[in-house]
Amino acid sequence: xxxxxxxxxxxxxxxxxxxxxxxxxxxxxxxxxxxxxxxxxxxxxxxxxxxxxxxxxxxxxxxxxxxxxxxxxxxxxxxxxxxxxxxxxxxxxxxxxxxxxxxxxxxxxxxxxxxxxxxxxxxxxxxxxxxxxxxxxxxxxxxxxxxxxxxxxxxxxxxxxxxxxxxxxxxxxxxxxxxxxxxxxxxxxxxxxxxxxxxxxxxxxxxxxxxxxxxxxxxxxxxxxxxxxxxxxxxxxxxxxxxxxxxxxxxxxxxxxxxxxxxxxxxxxxxxxxxxxxxxxxxxxxxxxxxxxxxxxxxxxxxxxxxxxxxxxxxxxxxxxxxxxxxxxxxxxxxxxxxxxxxxxxxxxxxxxxxxxxxxxxxxxxxxxxxxxxxxxxxxxxxxxxxxxxxxxxxxxxxxxxxxxxxxxxxxxxxxxxxxxxxxxxxxxxxxxxxxxxxxxxxxxxxxxxxxxxxxxxx
Numbered sequence: 001x002x003x004x005x006x007x008x009x010x011x012x013x014x015x016x017x018x019x020x021x022x023x024x025x026x027x028x029x030x031x032x033x034x035x036x037x038x039x040x041x042x043x044x045x046x047x048x049x050x051x052x053x054x055x056x057x058x059x060x061x062x063x064x065x066x067x068x069x070x071x072x073x074x075x076x077x078x079x080x081x082x083x084x085x086x087x088x089x090x091x092x093x094x095x096x097x098x099x100x101x102x103x104x105x106x107x108x109x110x111x112x113x114x115x116x117x118x119x120x121x122x123x124x125x126x127x128x129x130x131x132x133x134x135x136x137x138x139x140x141x142x143x144x145x146x147x148x149x150x151x152x153x154x155x156x157x158x159x160x161x162x163x164x165x166x167x168x169x170x171x172x173x174x175x176x177x178x179x180x181x182x183x184x185x186x187x188x189x190x191x192x193x194x195x196x197x198x199x200x201x202x203x204x205x206x207x208x209x210x211x212x213x214x215x216x217x218x219x220x221x222x223x224x225x226x227x228x229x230x231x232x233x234x235x236x237x238x239x240x241x242x243x244x245x246x247x248x249x250x251x252x253x254x255x256x257x258x259x260x261x262x263x264x265x266x267x268x269x270x271x272x273x274x275x276x277x278x279x280x281x282x283x284x285x286x287x288x289x290x291x292x293x294x295x296x297x298x299x300x301x302x303x304x305x306x307x308x309x310x311x312x313x314x315x316x317x318x319x320x321x322x323x324x325x326x327x328x329x330x331x332x333x334x335x336x337x338x339x340x341x342x343x344x345x346x347x348x349x350x351x352x353x354x355x356x357x358x359x360x361x362x363x364x365x366x367x368x369x370x371x372x373x374x375x376x377x378x379x380x381x382x383x384x385x386x387x388x389x390x391x392x393x394x395x396x397x398x399x400x401x402x403x404x405x406x407x408x409x410x411x412x413x414x415x416x417x418x419x420x421x422x423x424x425x426x427x428x429x430x431x432x433x434x435x436x437x438x439x440x441x442x443x444x445x446x447x448x449x450x451x452x453x454x455x456x457x458x459x
Contacts, residue, residue: 123291
């Protein structure tokens with residue numbers, strides 16, 4: 001890919017960055033920190049690469065917040081959106097429908113064994129839909145007291161009020177605690193680097209016993225347990241095995257509590273199967289997918305549920321219906337992008353991803369053996385390591401050093417991770433490895449000299 005040069009009519013990068021700081025509130029950012037590090041201006045992208053205003057190429061090693069599955073500018077998705085624009089750009093979904101949303105809903109049902117898709121624009125809103133559906137289901141069944149939720153320790157489910165109530169990341173939640181209905185939490189398996197099978201079983205047993213004990217006491221008032229299957233990303237990429245998820249499903253069924261699978265980050269092939277739940281052979285009561293659903297082109301998320309759930313709302317009484325809505329629910333352009341993404345994410349691609357992941361894992365061996373990295377872990381197209389004795393400002397320093405070396409990386413606290421697009425090749429992965437090693441050396445050296453100044457940036 002040739003670097004994109006700014007057009008004569010485009011403003012200089014420094015001017016655009018300054019205007020951004022005056023007019024844009026950047027997400028997940030303490031804006032004052034941009035005094036010393038203005039946002040990088042991006043002018044183009046192709047494949048795994050982004051191009052900044054100086055024409056420098058950056059490997060998008062985090063898939064632009066985990067959404068870009070098949071690279072920037074993917075031609076099939078672009079063509080699908082353009083074709084849909086010639087028909088209709090948007091139509092309200094209340095009382096109307098369109099071919100794209102019907103086909104997408106049918107295909108998601110065929111892939112997951114769940115149906116009656118509800119659509120939103122982002123993961124937090126999808127999780128809110130699932131939680132509301134669960135509580136409303138029990139109300140329709142004459143059990144309104146089942147209106148509480150439980151989540152796993154360290155969980156992250158989004159930042160709208162309902163989703164934040166089931167999120168257990170203090171930095172995000174503490175400022176808004178008075179506004180929230182905070183859910184109970186039960187311990188998650190803490191498996192960052194355990195390889196001994198007996199130790200893994202013991203940790204899974206511990207977590208399952210804690211959940212079972214809680215359900216015995218609280219199931220009568222609990223609508224649903226919400227989990228991030230296999231990987232708790234915002235907690236620092238904490239893994240749990242499929243066995244745990246299977247046992248959670250059994251416990252929820254036994255105690256009549258819904259299982260909500262938040263696969264916003266881990267679905268769409270990211271853990272190696274179309275959904276992470278497939279690896280445990282379980283079907284949740286609600287499945288939430290998003291991020292990569294449109295290949296990174298347009299905002300879209302979906303909630304799929306069971307026939308049993310749907311039947312509880314099917315009635316002559318309007319109040320028993322699910323009246324939740326979003327203005328852009330089932331947007332035709334987003335549905336077209338999602339259908340094109342599903343065409344690309346077929347079984348052959350998932351098989352190719354498995355082989356690619358095997359080769360990349362071998363290539364990343366220097367990181368697995370790095371003296372300052374611990375708990376190397378890998379599933380599907382996710383890699384993570386914990387930085388040993390990381391300085392307090394490691395994430396910020398490392399991110400800046402990585403950018404200077406041509407890689408977009410954004411550690412979560414002291415956890416370094418890769419979630420690249422599925423089209424990354426070994427040449428780009430080799431450059432990513434070199435950039436990471438160089439950024440590690442510089443940020444750990446500089447961080448040690450700087451002491452405990454600064455803070456940690458979260459993805």
